Amino acid sequence: MPTKEVTAQVTEDYDAYLFDMDGTIYLGSGLLPGVPELMDAIAQAGRKRAFVTNNPTRTRGEYAEKLNRLGLSATEDDVVTSGTLTAAWINQNLPDAVCFVCGEPPLLEELRMRGVKLSKDPGEITLVVSSYDRTFEYWKLQTAFDALRNRPQVRFIATHPDMYCPFPGGRGEPDAAAITAAIEACTSRQCELVIGKPSPTMMTTALSLLGVPVERAVMVGDRIRTDIAMGIAAGTKTALVLTGDTALDELDQFPVAALPDYVLERIDLLAAPLL
Ligand SMILES: [Mg+2]
Numbered sequence: 001m002p003t004k005e006v007t008a009q010v011t012e013d014y015d016a017y018l019f020d021m022d023g024t025i026y027l028g029s030g031l032l033p034g035v036p037e038l039m040d041a042i043a044q045a046g047r048k049r050a051f052v053t054n055n056p057t058r059t060r061g062e063y064a065e066k067l068n069r070l071g072l073s074a075t076e077d078d079v080v081t082s083g084t085l086t087a088a089w090i091n092q093n094l095p096d097a098v099c100f101v102c103g104e105p106p107l108l109e110e111l112r113m114r115g116v117k118l119s120k121d122p123g124e125i126t127l128v129v130s131s132y133d134r135t136f137e138y139w140k141l142q143t144a145f146d147a148l149r150n151r152p153q154v155r156f157i158a159t160h161p162d163m164y165c166p167f168p169g170g171r172g173e174p175d176a177a178a179i180t181a182a183i184e185a186c187t188s189r190q191c192e193l194v195i196g197k198p199s200p201t202m203m204t205t206a207l208s209l210l211g212v213p214v215e216r217a218v219m220v221g222d223r224i225r226t227d228i229a230m231g232i233a234a235g236t237k238t239a240l241v242l243t244g245d246t247a248l249d250e251l252d253q254f255p256v257a258a259l260p261d262y263v264l265e266r267i268d269l270l271a272a273p274l275l
Contacts, residue, residue: 002259004251006242010262013273014237016048016212018203020221021063023244024267025051028168031070032243034268039072041271048210049078054160054176054196054226056083056107057132082159082196083107085205086129087114089195092205094155098124100147102140102179103131103159122146130180130191131159134173141182148187156189160196197226203234220267222246228260237261239270 017038019025025035042049051063051074060076067074083103087110090097098119101108111129112118119125125147133140148154162175180191195201207217218237221227222244231238238260242248251259264270 002256002261003263004248004259005263006248007262007264007269009272010269011273012237013045014047014218015216016050016207016210016218017042017270018206018217018219018236019049019051020223020227021051021053023222024220024227024241025067025072026070027244029070031072032241032267034266036071037268038271041274045274047274048212050206050210051079052197052202052206053079054082054162055132055165056081056086056110056159057104057134059106059109060084062106080206080209081110082131082202083110085202086157086159086195087111087116088205088209089201090116090127094127097127097155099127099129100125100143101129101131102133102136102144102183103129104133104135107131107159125154127155127157128183129157129159130176130183132162132165132176133179136179141186144183145186148183148189156183156191157193157195158191161194161199162196198229198233200230200234203230203236218270220270224251224254224258224260229258231260232258239264241267243267
């Protein structure tokens with residue numbers, strides 16, 4: 001049953017635990033209370049876990065390093081970015097695609113490593129991928145334009161939908177939506193698929209990589225509109241932690257269908273049924 005009350009006790013256990021990172025696992029440079037206990041319980045029970053982020057401007061290895069610096073033992077295989085999932089989606093759905101990517105080097109590396117063919121030649125491009133790109137230049141827009149305009153057979157997707165990336169202290173940076181909009185504006189083409197949160201494609205692809213069915217997974221995060229919305233859309237259980245972006249009294253703004261199954265003051269309530 002979806003709830004907006006604080007959950008006193010979690011009695012169900014899951015085969016896969018998917019975690020947002022910022023506001024859920026850590027805040028700034030510190031792990032949140034209960035995280036090490038929950039990670040130990042998941043490991044000891046032999047269950048699967050993954051850390052999911054929309055931001056593909058760092059490699060999975062860099063995220064794993066951050067988790068290790070904070071005291072969790074994680075490898076790059078525990079991290080999925082929207083880049084990982086974009087590669088998986090391309091391999092599953094358009095395995096012969098020749099891609100042009102408006103993105104940063106870690107995203108290109110992730111795609112290339114997973115066997116996705118990349119090109120800057122508009123004549124051979126069959127898929128344009130837009131993303132968070134602080135290396136965006138006019139030639140990239142021109143290439144996307146040449147590849148997409150009057151060529152309806154060429155597909156157009158985005159790694160994730162974020163308008164901006166917030167920084168601590170209130171500043172931020174234009175994110176993938178700005179690049180997607182620039183390409184849409186000059187080509188009259190609409191981006192046809194957005195992989196990252198809150199699209200359920202992110203969850204279903206991550207779970208297919210883990211080999212766990214949606215009904216045996218729980219998505220844990222601190223944002224209703226992205227983390228929880230994605231879990232609900234994909235058909236997993238959902239847990240909102242109150243350690244990040246959402247306060248309990250904000251839950252009144254949402255319809256019942258948008259509410260999580262659990263509202264947790266501490267993330268390690270999820271550990272009890274595993275022990
Ligand atoms: Mg978060």
